[in-house]
Amino acid sequence: xxxxxxxxxxxxxxxxxxxxxxxxxxxxxxxxxxxxxxxxxxxxxxxxxxxxxxxxxxxxxxxxxxxxxxxxxxxxxxxxxxxxxxxxxxxxxxxxxxxxxxxxxxxxxxxxxxxxxxxxxxxxxxxxxxxxxxxxxxxxxxxxxxxxxxxxxxxxxxxxxxxxxxxxxxxxxxxxxxxxxxxxxxxxxxxxxxxxxxxxxxxxxxxxxxxxxxxxxxxxxxxxxxxxxxxxxxxxxxxxxxxxxxxxxxxxxxxxxxxxxxxxxxxxxxxxxxxxxxxxxxxxxxxxxxxxxxxxxxxxxxxxxxxxxxxxxxxxxxxxxxxxxxxxxxx
Numbered sequence: 001x002x003x004x005x006x007x008x009x010x011x012x013x014x015x016x017x018x019x020x021x022x023x024x025x026x027x028x029x030x031x032x033x034x035x036x037x038x039x040x041x042x043x044x045x046x047x048x049x050x051x052x053x054x055x056x057x058x059x060x061x062x063x064x065x066x067x068x069x070x071x072x073x074x075x076x077x078x079x080x081x082x083x084x085x086x087x088x089x090x091x092x093x094x095x096x097x098x099x100x101x102x103x104x105x106x107x108x109x110x111x112x113x114x115x116x117x118x119x120x121x122x123x124x125x126x127x128x129x130x131x132x133x134x135x136x137x138x139x140x141x142x143x144x145x146x147x148x149x150x151x152x153x154x155x156x157x158x159x160x161x162x163x164x165x166x167x168x169x170x171x172x173x174x175x176x177x178x179x180x181x182x183x184x185x186x187x188x189x190x191x192x193x194x195x196x197x198x199x200x201x202x203x204x205x206x207x208x209x210x211x212x213x214x215x216x217x218x219x220x221x222x223x224x225x226x227x228x229x230x231x232x233x234x235x236x237x238x239x240x241x242x243x244x245x246x247x248x249x250x251x252x253x254x255x256x257x258x259x260x261x262x263x264x265x266x267x268x269x270x271x272x273x274x275x276x277x278x279x280x281x282x283x284x285x286x287x288x289x290x291x292x293x294x295x296x297x298x299x300x301x302x303x304x305x306x307x308x309x310x311x312x313x314x315x316x317x318x319x320x321x322x323x324x325x326x327x328x329x330x331x
Contacts, residue, residue, distance in 0.1 A: 013323050017267055017283040024287060028294045035297055042174045044289045049182040049244075050075070050253070052285040053237040055260040055267075056189050057230030059281050062264060063193070064226045065206040065273030066126065066133040070140035071234035072257035074118045076148045076250075078111040078238030083157030083248030085110070086164060090247065092157040103161045111239035112232045118144060119231020123224040141257070149250045158247040168243035178240045183282075185236070190278040202226060206273030262309055263288055266316040268323075288312075 012019070029036035054071050061068040086107055088094035097103050118140065125136045160168070170177040193199035201222055204212040213219045237256075242248050267284030269276030288309065295305050 014268070014277070014280075016319070016323075017280050017287065021283050021287045021290070024290055028290060032294045032297050035294060038174060040293060040297075042171075042176075044286060044293050045179045046176045047292060048282075048285040048289040049176070049179045050237050050241050051256050051259045051263060051288070052182045052282060053185050053240060054234055054256055055263045055281050055285055056185055056278060057233030058260050059264045059267070059269050059276055059278060060189070060193070060202065060233075061133075061226050061230045062269050062271060063206045063273060063276045064202045064223055065209060066223065066226065067137060068119075068122060068227065068230045069134065069137040069257060070118065070122060070144060071230060071237075071260065072253055072255075073141045073144035073148065074115050074231055074234035075238035075241060075256065076248075076253045077118070077144050078114045078235040079242040079248040079252050080148050080152055080157070080238075080250070081114055082107050082111055082164075082239055082242040083160070084151070086161045087157035087159050087247050088161070089158040090156045091152060092159065092247070094161075096161065100161070101163045104163050104167060107164065108236075108239055111235040113235070115231040115233065115235020115238070116228050117231070118234075119228040120224075122231065123227030126227065127220050127223050152248075152250045154250050156247055156249040160243060160246045164243045165246050168246060176244075178244055181240065185233070186278055186282050189233075193278060198222070198225070203274055206275070208274070259285075259288055259309070262313045262316075265313055265320070268320070270320055271317070284316075 034040065054075060058068055058071055084091055085093055085095050086103055095103070097106065122133070122137050122140055125131045126133045159165075167177060172180055193202065201212065201217050204215070204217065205219055205222060209219055238253065241253055245252070263284035264276075264281055265271065265284075266287060267276070267278075267281035269281060291308055291312075292305055295302070295308075
């Protein structure tokens with residue numbers, strides 16, 4: 001295969017999810033009533049916020065060759081912590097600060113810290129004690145969700161402090177501020193993975209952990225950081241969820257893990273580790289959000305979304321295998 005043709009094939013393989021997203025948006029715009037509106041496109045971006053942020057941390061762990069199933073429960077825990085501390089109704093204690101705006105950075109740092117501690121626990125059992133990441137994070141998914149229910153007693157926290165409510169409803173260019181925060185997160189961690197030694201080493205670990213260790217890179221320390229980052233980013237997702245809904249309930253965020261996992265796989269992150277780019281993950285999130293929106297506009301039952309989601313994940317895993325085969329044979 002010639003060099004130019006090889007580059008063309010590589011470009012298509014690397015950006016396949018973006019091409020699919022463009023096709024889906026065009027088809028929906030032409031066939032689904034009321035889809036082709038600025039407000040609908042803004043809604044798609046907004047709906048992708050929470051799953052998108054969560055998918056960033058999940059993708060980093062998977063690229064490093066591990067798995068983190070606890071991110072959804074970590075997000076629920078940080079949302080509930082934010083709700084209890086800074087809500088004024090329900091089970092909210094309603095802490096206030098002077099000046100009042102301090103509640104924004106304090107609640108954000110607290111959420112990031114709670115998520116990071118959860119990630120540190122996952123990393124300790126997985127990296128230090130050499131336990132299986134799937135089992136460790138599945139256990140965390142269960143006990144953290146149980147902790148959320150135990151702490152809240154099944155009740156909700158309502159009416160966040162005014163500065164947090166204000167941030168949750170602000171828009172820029174008709175797109176909510178929280179969606180812009182998610183985009184910044186994607187840009188920041190795309191840079192971290194693509195342009196820094198940390199990102200390159202994480203890729204190397206996912207590709208071949210033994211060879212990376214023999215190259216003198218501190219594999220265990222980096223893997224620990226991937227779990228801490230995934231937890232902290234999940235904490236951010238929970239904080240965004242709380243300020244958008246102005247509170248928290250015990251079942252907040254239920255089901256987001258599966259959407260985040262689907263977005264990561266559809267976005268081109270290999271479950272074998274070592275391969276994946278965050279812009280592709282963002283395209284995967286937008287694709288899922290577009291499908292959700294189209295199904296709602298068509299008035300179809302919600303379970304059709306689950307059917308399509310499952311088929312998309314199967315197709316993405318199959319596509320990953322096909323791309324791997326094409327790269328081995330022709331590139």
